[in-house]
């Protein structure tokens with residue numbers, strides 16, 4: 001089982017949203033933290049709150065491939081735990097979405113997590129100790145309207161983690177992909193709600209950032225593969241239905257109004 005106390009973790013997306021909750025929860029387990037995002041001031045403020053552990057701040061733009069070498073050079077090491085949490089949402093009508101934003105979102109959400117894994121995995125394998133957590137979303141296991149690029153990157157993280165787990169099955173290194181639904185209180189969903197006043201999901205509940213952080217700790221302790229974290233109806237049967245009869249699942253989603261949930265946000269962007 002992964003030993004938290006004294007481990008060194010790299011946590012991306014630590015400056016705001018869910019990230020600080022993940023940081024505080026890891027700190028409570030005695031994990032030393034390298035906090036990564038662009039907003040240095042926010043990272044330093046968080047670091048100053050975290051007592052009893054070592055912290056380091058690395059302010060980089062994760063859409064830039066050069067950020068990988070900077071993190072490798074500056075992180076508290078050896079790195080035992082990598083939490084690829086940083087992400088950007090892409091709610092828009094796809095036909096209006098700027099091509100350069102597609103590339104940026106793919107870089108931040110998918111390419112960089114793979115490159116960071118590539119950077120730290122050899123050391124983990126050599127030391128026979130390590131864990132990788134990738135932050136996907138329910139959008140990584142279902143298709144949701146007006147968010148194709150986000151869907152693609154989050155499905156990518158699910159596929160990447162599953163492949164990784166298969167390859168690492170006989171090693172001492174584990175990997176988990178977390179798939180939260182809409183998160184309450186902080187983060188991109190809360191920001192979108194503020195952006196589109198009429199936006200009001202009818203079919204899915206929300207989950208707290210504390211619950212996401214708790215699920216991360218449990219997943220690492222139990223070496224869980226993919227973890228769904230959501231309020232609302234039980235999701236595994238819905239996913240099973242999607243696999244068994246994709247067309248029926250699409251029809252039900254349409255009837256439930258799921259496709260309309262994001263429409264006001266998409267309408268308001270890239271006119």
Ligand SMILES: NC(=O)c1ccc[n+]([C@@H]2O[C@H](COP(=O)([O-])OP(=O)(O)OC[C@H]3O[C@@H](n4cnc5c(N)ncnc54)[C@H](OP(=O)(O)O)[C@@H]3O)[C@@H](O)[C@H]2O)c1
Nearest residue numbers: 013015016017018037038039062086087137183187188189
């Ligand atoms: N909130 C939800 O409802 C929800 C649901 C499911 C999954 N998720 C996933 O959870 C993760 C965190 O989401 P959140 O809601 O906390 O989002 P958020 O509030 O928008 O925060 C995103 C984090 O990622 C960092 N980030 C974004 N672009 C970056 C870049 N180019 N370089 C470096 N850092 C970058 C941001 O830091 P800077 O701006 O300081 O760089 C920030 O710390 C994401 O992967 C998201 O897809 C969220």
